[in-house]
Amino acid sequence: MKIKFGVNTLVWVLDFSEKGFSLLEKTKNMGFDAIELTPGDEFRKMDPEKLHKKLDELGLEVSLCGIFNESNDISTDDAVIRQRGIDYMRDYTDWGKEIGARIIGGPLFSALGKKRYLPDEERKAEWDRSADSLKRIGEDAAKKGFIIAMEPINRFEIDMINTASQAIQMCEQVDNPSIKMMLDTFHMNIEDINIGDEIRASKKHLVHFHTxxxxxxxxxxxxxxxxxxxxxxxxxxxxxxGVIESFAQGEVAAFANIWRPLVEDQDDIPREGLKFLRKALK
Ligand SMILES: [Mn+2]
Incomplete structure (x- = not known):
């Protein structure tokens, strides 16, 4: 299998910015093929050319991670807010293209943290609005050769797409070559019936993976x-x-409901993880 390994900057920081450029070297020195950047809105302040040059010098590939919040949720009934989400994806993919990335993963169908009881017809209306927004995002992304990988996130973090089969359903409804899906073993462990079977069922749409x-x-x-x-x-x-994703201790960890140190040295997660994954996935 031609898998390449990466690490998400969330392992160390919340919003990747120019202050975090040393993480690029660190990632390369650890032996990764790629780095996954989660810059939040910081991407607007970073010179893409400078970043692209740095990545090239290091011989490091790059992917991106993104989320929506309540101010740019593409599934909400407020058209102004939905448009903000569509515009955000246009700007983020423009910038991403300039740094040499071609894929953005994340729960890019609804706002992270949205968890509500909804009557069936309202839930269906949200789903359809998300699909319509994704069609528009996909049209723009396709022109740039960019791919959006929707990530099913567990029930405690979002209330729309929790499983691989729901992500497949959304891919098929949107029906755009730039709107695809990813999976994350952390979330699959909570939601999916059989991890292997769900990966196999996702074959047509699976373009990214969090290990x-x-x-x-x-x-x-x-x-x-x-x-x-x-x-x-x-x-x-x-x-x-195959990207290792965890969350820096402190504020970032709390954001992901991690309430105890998972390792003594945060670098052990990518360093020891990569050693294991290179043997386990090949
Ligand atoms: Mn993930």
Missing amino acids: CANHRGVPGNDHIPWGEVNKALNDIDYEGY
């Missing part, structure tokens, strides 16, 4: 069925990235 421990600590020192993950990714000839 996380079930507790967000070191992958391999956990109970994810990595042998089954490896078999399933090989069965579908997966060729994308």
